[in-house]
Amino acid sequence: MVIALMYRVGSRRASALCYRLHSSYVRRMRYLFELKEDDDACRQAYTSGTFFLFYNLSPFVQQKGKMLLPPKINTAEIKRILEKFQQSEERIEDSILIGCSNKCTPYFALDVGSLERSALESELNGSFTELRKAFFQLEEEDVSLISLAQALLRWHNSNQYCGKSGQPTKKNMAGSKRICDRSGIIYYPQMAPVVITLVSDGNQCLLTRQASFPKGMYSALSGFCDVGETLEEAVRREVAEEVGLEVESLWYSASQHWPFPNSTLMIACHALVHPQRNKVSINKQELEAAKWFSHEEVVMALGRKPKPSKEKDDNSFWLPPKQAIAHHLIQEWVKKQAAVSV
Ligand SMILES: [Zn+2]
Numbered sequence: 001m002v003i004a005l006m007y008r009v010g011s012r013r014a015s016a017l018c019y020r021l022h023s024s025y026v027r028r029m030r031y032l033f034e035l036k037e038d039d040d041a042c043r044q045a046y047t048s049g050t051f052f053l054f055y056n057l058s059p060f061v062q063q064k065g066k067m068l069l070p071p072k073i074n075t076a077e078i079k080r081i082l083e084k085f086q087q088s089e090e091r092i093e094d095s096i097l098i099g100c101s102n103k104c105t106p107y108f109a110l111d112v113g114s115l116e117r118s119a120l121e122s123e124l125n126g127s128f129t130e131l132r133k134a135f136f137q138l139e140e141e142d143v144s145l146i147s148l149a150q151a152l153l154r155w156h157n158s159n160q161y162c163g164k165s166g167q168p169t170k171k172n173m174a175g176s177k178r179i180c181d182r183s184g185i186i187y188y189p190q191m192a193p194v195v196i197t198l199v200s201d202g203n204q205c206l207l208t209r210q211a212s213f214p215k216g217m218y219s220a221l222s223g224f225c226d227v228g229e230t231l232e233e234a235v236r237r238e239v240a241e242e243v244g245l246e247v248e249s250l251w252y253s254a255s256q257h258w259p260f261p262n263s264t265l266m267i268a269c270h271a272l273v274h275p276q277r278n279k280v281s282i283n284k285q286e287l288e289a290a291k292w293f294s295h296e297e298v299v300m301a302l303g304r305k306p307k308p309s310k311e312k313d314d315n316s317f318w319l320p321p322k323q324a325i326a327h328h329l330i331q332e333w334v335k336k337q338a339a340v341s342v
Pocket of ligand 1: 163167182
């Protein structure tokens, strides 16, 4: 984006703007790196941080009109809460680093699952809500921060012991890794790569349903990358496995962290198959249905509300909401088709 701006505008003002954008980003990344690597610096950062609370992985949110807001709680308030619930001030060090503001105020997530939930909720004037329920009512920037925080908290929760020696592992101050003192193994948070592919034959696009999808929803194909595979190989294999088609070409579109049911990196791609070899053979173990849809049908589906139809005989399908990367892939395809037909 920075390069595009400089070329398009080409003025001194644009360069200055780019410099400012760039330097602020670099400053933040260097600051976070320091906190991850230096326990003392991170301990110091706890004294002036912003905290997001969780209760057994459910984020704390407050209702603001139709939206939910995860309140930013400062260190003094966290200390007050810990004291009120007879917790040692040191519990603050159970927090994990999840990012920082533009001005380098560090953001931390703390799971207070051992305290009394209802008393906490009335004290803080909000509720701990399952992320799945809160997801579509959070602002975009909050969604990614809260999803990241939950993913990290879950990872720490399920990596308390070393897989080799069976001894307890210990997080570093920022929570960017866990260490086993016995075997010396360092564990880093992981997420599983998943390819999500929108197949097209140049004229229509292929949308599919898994049995677990809400009624009437169709989406792009998706599947986990196997160990040892490249992204391209994973796309080709998934398309062959699930719908029996051979991909002729493919290209990357975008990626997204998806927190459900566990942390995955969704890597979105477009794939092209030959129009004369587009006969689908569904893998019934993986899919309930797969159909070719025209540009017009997909445009109409994008206009429908993303929710299950109550009408029994309603055959109209709907597509994933805008928060899902599949939606973005489908939008891209629609735009491209519109441009081709002009
Ligand atoms: Zn060990």
